[in-house]
Amino acid sequence: MTDEDEKAFDEFVAARSTALPHTAVLVCGASQHDAANRSSEVDRPMRSLALSTAVVSTMVALSVALAPAAGAAPSPSASPAGRTGQTPPAGKPCVTHLTTDPSTNGRVSCYDTFTEAIADATGGRITDAPRDGASAVADPAFGRRINALAQANGRPAAQASEFVIGIEYVHANYDGGYLIFAAGAPCDDDNEVEWRLPYLDSGFNDKISSFESYSDCEANHYEHFEYGGSSTGWRGHTSYIGSAMNDQTSSIEWR
Numbered sequence: 599m600t601d602e603d604e605k606a607f608d609e610f611v612a613a614r615s616t617a618l619p620h621t622a623v624l625v626c627g628a629s630q631h632d633a634a635n636r637s638s639e640v641d642r643p644m645r646s647l648a649l650s651t652a653v654v655s656t657m658v659a660l661s662v663a664l665a666p667a668a669g670a671a672p673s674p675s676a677s678p679a680g681r682t683g684q685t686p687p688a689g690k691p692c693v694t695h696l697t698t699d700p701s702t703n704g705r706v707s708c709y710d711t712f713t714e715a716i717a718d719a720t721g722g723r724i725t726d727a728p729r730d731g732a733s734a735v736a737d738p739a740f741g742r743r744i745n746a747l748a749q750a751n752g753r754p755a756a757q758a759s760e761f762v763i764g765i766e767y768v769h770a771n772y773d774g775g776y777l778i779f780a781a782g783a784p785c786d787d788d789n790e791v792e793w794r795l796p797y798l799d800s801g802f803n804d805k806i807s808s809f810e811s812y813s814d815c816e817a818n819h820y821e822h823f824e825y826g827g828s829s830t831g832w833r834g835h836t837s838y839i840g841s842a843m844n845d846q847t848s849s850i851e852w853r
């Protein structure tokens with residue numbers, strides 16, 4: 599990760615963990631999984647709720663206002679269960695929890711290790727993931743374990759409260775800073791959107807270059823907030839998002 603990427607990542611985490619009361623589980627790390635591309639983009643109703651304009655405006659304002667706080671020192675006595683509301687040091691694995699309730703969507707929890715973050719993002723079902731996120735996500739076995747928590751067609755295979763639905767990377771080839779998103783249920787095999795992130799925070803806005811999806815999800819990446827502008831189309835994963843959308847993503851949907 600370049601210094602600039604690290605700074606942007608720090609700012610993102612600081613803004614999320616301090617200010618934003620909502621969105622998916624976001625963990626910082628890397629991985630592989632093969633999800634077949636489904637059909638092309640179609641407008642569809644969504645199960646999850648879009649954030650209101652007022653809420654999004656507040657999120658934007660808070661992100662801008664709080665970004666400079668990235669330099670603040672984290673509390674050394676933070677609970678190992680999470681650091682929500684604090685400023686984690688660079689590289690701390692964080693989880694952003696997506697829900698269908700705008701009042702809770704986007705809650706962020708940061709941890710000392712990838713192991714702890716994955717335990718959170720899987721609702722406590724996977725508690726022995728490696729400490730090193732990059733090597734874990736590059737391991738196909740890790741992806742299989744994550745996906746095994748979800749059965750086909752949106753049904754959970756395990757009684758987990760959350761499922762990892764995707765990881766977004768700042769660089770191509772699943773490299774650089776990353777965000778792991780977790781949600782309350784897997785995706786299914788129809789075209790209805792399950793989970794949405796209408797506003798990608800400043801640390802990751804216009805920076806995404808590769809992504810991986812899990813739990814039967816595929817993702818669509820949009821150029822602007824609230825799913826506007828150009829888009830990548832629905833894809834399970836890609837090591838490079840393409841020149842047209844590289845460093846352009848501002849909102850994401852999963853189905």
Ligand SMILES: [Ca+2]
Binds near residue numbers: 770844
């Ligand atoms: Ca990038």
Ligand SMILES: [Ca+2]
Binds near residue numbers: 803846
């Ligand atoms: Ca954009």
